[in-house]
Amino acid sequence: MQVLKRAIKPEIYISFLYIYPTTWGTAGDICLIRESVANSNASTKFVGHKLQLALPKGMERDRIAGLPVIKVAGNVGDGHPKEHPLEWEAYEGVDAEIAIAALKPWGFKLIEST
Numbered sequence: 001m002q003v004l005k006r007a008i009k010p011e012i013y014i015s016f017l018y019i020y021p022t023t024w025g026t027a028g029d030i031c032l033i034r035e036s037v038a039n040s041n042a043s044t045k046f047v048g049h050k051l052q053l054a055l056p057k058g059m060e061r062d063r064i065a066g067l068p069v070i071k072v073a074g075n076v077g078d079g080h081p082k083e084h085p086l087e088w089e090a091y092e093g094v095d096a097e098i099a100i101a102a103l104k105p106w107g108f109k110l111i112e113s114t
Contacts (some may be wrong), residue, residue: 008054014038015072016048018064028081030102031062032070041067048076049105055098056104065068070094072102073110087111 012035019028032053038046044065060068073088075081086109090099099110 008056010052011036012052013051013053013055013102014046014048015051015105016046017081017106018022018069018071026081028075030073030099030106030108031064032098032102033064033067034060034071037067041065051101051105053101055096059094073099073108076111 004050013032015030015032017028019026021027032051032055033046035050038044044067049112055070056100059070062069062071071091073090076087076089088099088103088108088110090096090110096110103110
């Protein structure tokens with residue numbers, strides 16, 4: 001039996017900043033949502049930067065507003081994420097290249113994880 005490899009078709013994703021309160025202050029995540037999924041829900045508006053990426057299915061493990069998203073990187077600073085733009089760490093299971101692509105339009109940088 002021969003295994004056929006198919007190229008992953010690039011899709012348009014929206015890279016958005018998800019800010020939420022925590023017990024110690026404000027935290028933030030950079031997330032990706034497929035544009036087609038974002039546009040399918042009229043009650044929720046995702047504002048961010050559009051990127052064309054070829055990502056494998058199954059990376060959308062989290063949900064925001066009931067819609068599947070990919071949490072790419074989290075802010076590790078204290079307080080509002082835009083106050084600490086250089087302190088972003090990729091979540092486990094997310095390739096560094098994907099995280100860099102999602103952070104780049106925001107001007108944020110990925111730190112090396114130990």
